[in-house]
Amino acid sequence: MQVTAHVHCVPVTTPTLFPATTTNVFFVTDGMTAVLIDAGYEHEQVHQDVVTYWKQIGSPRVEAILLTHFHRDHTPGAKYFAKFFDCPIVAHPVEVPYVEEEISPARVTQTLVEGDVWKIGEVELQVLHAPGHTHGCLNFWLPEDGVLFTADNVVGLGTTWIGPPEGDLTAYLATLRRLKTFGAAWIAPGHGEMISDVEEKIDFFIGRRLEREEQVVRLLDEQARTVDELVEAVYGDTVHPSVMWVAVRTIQGHVLKLAGDGRVKEVDGVYSLIG
Incomplete structure (x- = not known):
């Protein structure tokens, strides 16, 4: 469903952790071009749900799949979508070997780091390195809509687990405190519904x-x-x-x-x- 002027959310069924049963795949689009943020599980129903919704919003040209992190409820579907949309798979450099284990034989062909900006037409998506849940986790800030894409750093159902070897609690708390500074109107989480009480939600997680x-x-x-x-x-x-x-x-x-x-x-x- 459309959740802001440029953001659409497609919850897809994935083997994730209770209480969540779905993972959010997001389209960020100006109507003509788009990116996917995360790709869900490698399953035919996931593919169908995302492609059906893409057609409903006018089939914008998908320029890339931006993966927040390598966990298999977010990543393996990129193998299908990269081929279907004929677009690159993008991740943080730290995540690349782990992502490629999940999407083999597809490959990550581009990386993003803190401070990069991905443009969708005139819409700017700012790249945030947001470690904690994983070392190379990416979050994204869409200032035009006031939306923070937080992956599993902040979720809409339950809480998220942080632990070794990929998780770091000190880094996670620093990331949460940083996310508060954006003054976002919305959090677009990896699981669950859009979050409007942004500061309160982040404070709860801290x-x-x-x-x-x-x-x-x-x-x-x-x-x-x-x-x-x-x-x-x-x-x-x-x-x-x-x-x-x-x-x-x-x-x-x-x-x-x-x-x-x-x-x-x-x-x-x-x-x-x-x-």
Whole structure:
């Protein structure tokens, strides 16, 4: 559906994490030309949904597929769309080898970095390097419509997980604080509906991370613990076994940040507070 003057959102079914069941594919267009932001999963229904919508908006010439990050609920569909639209696949240089694992034998033929601008006719899409969820995550700022494309840094359903090896909690919090400075009217998230309460939503995401961090600190103040012991203390039996890896990597992300901040130390896999 059309969500602003130049932005259209096509939610497509993907194997993503609950509570989300779809991933957003965005068209940014001036009516004549367009780019895709993200491409969803490699599935015939995804292809049909995006192409059908493209025809409904007048079949603008798609100049590129801009991938925010390599995760397979956002990226593999680019293999089909690059061929269908006869356009390049574009990603941050750090993401290229991981993206190409998902889209093989297609290749990334162009990269974007912080400060680049992609023009769709007279409409300018500003490129933001927004690490945190992944090291080479791209977000985009469309000042003409006041829209921030935040990928999984800010989502419309639930929260997002941040953990090693691709995630970095310190970088993530810095990215969230930076996203607040744009004064956006809208967030176009990787999952869920468009977000209008921009500052409140970003503050919520920051607050959730800091609350979890302090929970970890309190647990380590009681006694030194391993990551597995922290996971059990934080999540107990509230996490389904199929996504337990998310809980583990989330806690790993927190203790790594706390170690980097000089608040905890690790000896033989056991973490304890410093001082």
